[in-house]
Every structure is written in structure tokens, then in C-alpha cells.
Amino acid sequence: DIQLTQSPSSLSASVGDRVTITCRASQGISSYLAWYQQKPGKAPELLIYAASTLQSGVPSRFSGSGSGTEFTLTISSLQAEDFATYYCQQLNSYPQTFGQGTKLEIK
Amino acid sequence: QVQLVESGGGVVQPGGSLRLSCVASGFTFSRYGMHWVRQAPGEGLEWVAVIWYDGSKKYYGDSVKGRFTISRDNSKNTLFLQMNSLRAEDTAVYYCARDECSGGSCSLDYWGQGTLVTVSS
Numbered sequence: 001d002i003q004l005t006q007s008p009s010s011l012s013a014s015v016g017d018r019v020t021i022t023c024r025a026s027q028g029i030s031s032y033l034a035w036y037q038q039k040p041g042k043a044p045e046l047l048i049y050a051a052s053t054l055q056s057g058v059p060s061r062f063s064g065s066g067s068g069t070e071f072t073l074t075i076s077s078l079q080a081e082d083f084a085t086y087y088c089q090q091l092n093s094y095p096q097t098f099g100q101g102t103k104l105e106i107k
Numbered sequence: 108q109v110q111l112v113e114s115g116g117g118v119v120q121p122g123g124s125l126r127l128s129c130v131a132s133g134f135t136f137s138r139y140g141m142h143w144v145r146q147a148p149g150e151g152l153e154w155v156a157v158i159w160y161d162g163s164k165k166y167y168g169d170s171v172k173g174r175f176t177i178s179r180d181n182s183k184n185t186l187f188l189q190m191n192s193l194r195a196e197d198t199a200v201y202y203c204a205r206d207e208c209s210g211g212s213c214s215l216d217y218w219g220q221g222t223l224v225t226v227s228s
Contacts, residue, residue: 032212034213036215038152043202043221044144044152046214046215049207049213087152095166095168096142096157098144098153
């Protein structure tokens, strides 16, 4: 099975900051990676698919990059509504897997 | 608009069974693969299973293989998860999600609100 490791596991930042979250795969997954945002008590929401394609309706301050084994999610200028937990998911092969999550908190 | 509504969660004893349902609306259900994803209390997301749009293929996560069965009824726009031999570690919120594939890349683009399964004596 493909393991996904996110770093950091938690992150404190301020409104307006630029933040980057990394997701590393235990083997190459091409660009078959998605990013999700989850707020407490809510279902996850899709942010980015195919490693770098922004889902319709998602603000342009979110961006994704990478291929193979290393991927990043960047938020260019944090807004109050961005404080949440973020997960990467590999869709290269079954069983699909998620990273352990990165909790983004207000500093 | 796309809606996914799960039901069937509850409290069940270890070793017991439960059947979850997910009713879909707002899109042509029979054209999409569907997933189950779960989240234990205070934990991260765990992928559980997927079923092809026509039910022809099914895949499972290692922790549920042989105990859980995913199925669908396209005539009723409904996805199911039959859970047998339940364990305490199966306690989680269970989400159904739609599989969207475009340009050769896929993602889970719509999710239900989840249904809580608690396995406890």
C-alpha cells in the first residue's frame, strides 16, 4: 500500500501569512493526488485534484504542485476561514490512502 | 444540486452487523463510481471502499477486507455498505463520496454529511 506522510502535522499561522503543506508518497503516484479541507464537525471538501488543478469555486489563493512522490499545497494569503485540517489523498492505486492530516491553527 | 445523504448508523455490539445507505440526488448516479470513507473520533480520514459506476468492480481497504461489502442499486440511486463482524476500531463517522474522473485524474468531489457508527458493548 502507498503511504502518504504530511508535514507538518500542525501549523500555527496568522491571517495574511503564506503557508505550505507537504505530502510525500512512499512510491511514485504521478499526479494522482488530491487535497481536501475539513472543518470541525463537517465533511471534507475538495480543494485540488490532479495535484495542481483547482476545484471549481475554490479561491485562487489555494494552489497545488508536485508529481511523483512530493507534493505541496500552498495558501498564498491566509484568511480566517482557512483555519482547518488539510488532507492529501492518493488515487494512483487501490487501496487509496490519505495523509494523516495537517491542522492549521491561528497564531 | 448534488446531494448525498447517509443513514443507518447507530450503536452495535462487537461482532454485530450494520448496513449503511447513501441516497444520491442531483446527478445521474449510475454514471459515477462511489466511495465510503470513515473517520474515527478525533482521527484522520481512512478510505474504506469504492464501487464502479455499474457495480462491476469493487475495492476495499485492508482493515475492512472480508468483513465489509460495498454495493449499489442504480434504480434507487442508493449506495450501501454492509458491515459484518464489527470491532471497536470500526467506530467512526462514515461518509459516502462521489468519484469524479476527468482527464484521467479522479477525486472525491462531493461528500455526504456522514453517519456515526459506534461499536460498543
